[in-house]
Amino acid sequence: MIEFRNISKTFGERKVLDDVSGIFEKGKLSLIIGGSGTGKSVLLKCIVGLIKPDVGFALYDGRNFTEGDESTKREIRKEIGMLFQGSALFDSKTVEENVRFPLDMLTNMSMSEKMDRVYFCLKRVGLEQAGKRMPSEISGGMKKRVGIARAIVLNSQYLFCDEPNSGLDPLTAIRIDELIQEITYEYQTTTVVVTHDMNSVMGIGDYIMFLYQGKKVWEGNKNNILETQEPALKEFLFCSQLIREMRK
Numbered sequence: 001m002i003e004f005r006n007i008s009k010t011f012g013e014r015k016v017l018d019d020v021s022g023i024f025e026k027g028k029l030s031l032i033i034g035g036s037g038t039g040k041s042v043l044l045k046c047i048v049g050l051i052k053p054d055v056g057f058a059l060y061d062g063r064n065f066t067e068g069d070e071s072t073k074r075e076i077r078k079e080i081g082m083l084f085q086g087s088a089l090f091d092s093k094t095v096e097e098n099v100r101f102p103l104d105m106l107t108n109m110s111m112s113e114k115m116d117r118v119y120f121c122l123k124r125v126g127l128e129q130a131g132k133r134m135p136s137e138i139s140g141g142m143k144k145r146v147g148i149a150r151a152i153v154l155n156s157q158y159l160f161c162d163e164p165n166s167g168l169d170p171l172t173a174i175r176i177d178e179l180i181q182e183i184t185y186e187y188q189t190t191t192v193v194v195t196h197d198m199n200s201v202m203g204i205g206d207y208i209m210f211l212y213q214g215k216k217v218w219e220g221n222k223n224n225i226l227e228t229q230e231p232a233l234k235e236f237l238f239c240s241q242l243i244r245e246m247r248k
């Protein structure tokens, strides 16, 4: 479980996050949603330690990641897996080497132990045949799968995914969501997804936090989101003609 309290962040004159608190539970998929520029990525970065908030902190199963000592932070960092926007694979490394990278950097495992783990993870995402290929030789959906394999290779307790569906066709996007959902339930990870994608909101949102102008203005889940009376969330949800027609 990740709990974060009172997170605020200002860049120059602009308050990008204003006193945001919340809880992401273990074994569940938590989504951060909202329009462009509302602070979703900055919140994610504050929680994973890439940006230091002006105020507030994040607790990882009770351990303070924002204000804790270096050894606590190092311990938590090893338990975090990240799927970056655009997959962020190393173009000059094979699929297998990309997935192995965190093991090379952060463990003392032998090469055969590492390769066992790499192929276990590649198999889990359906890519055990693609280990020797280069990122340029595989599709966008496969790249996301490689990114997921790399994110879980350290047996991550906490999985963060920044726009995992961006640039994918709708069917591939749903397959990636399903894979993230399966992994969350199977390995009981605390999973956090930043997304705009309405299919994701309705398909995998065990918990949903809606940000508007840097504030959390609604929280709930996929089963009650369509009944919201929050004006900014209604505008976000029902902005497309298709969704308005479906709602009728």
Ligand SMILES: Nc1ncnc2c1ncn2[C@@H]1O[C@H](COP(=O)(O)OP(=O)(O)OP(=O)(O)O)[C@@H](O)[C@H]1O
Binding pocket: 011, 016, 034, 035, 036, 037, 038, 039, 040, 041, 042, 043
């Ligand atoms: N390092 C930074 N320095 C200055 N301003 C920043 C920095 N990072 C983000 N911002 C600003 O903070 C605001 C929120 O950005 P953020 O990336 O969190 O938005 P977002 O909700 O993730 O949007 P999108 O969905 O478009 O990615 C934006 O106005 C952005 O320009």
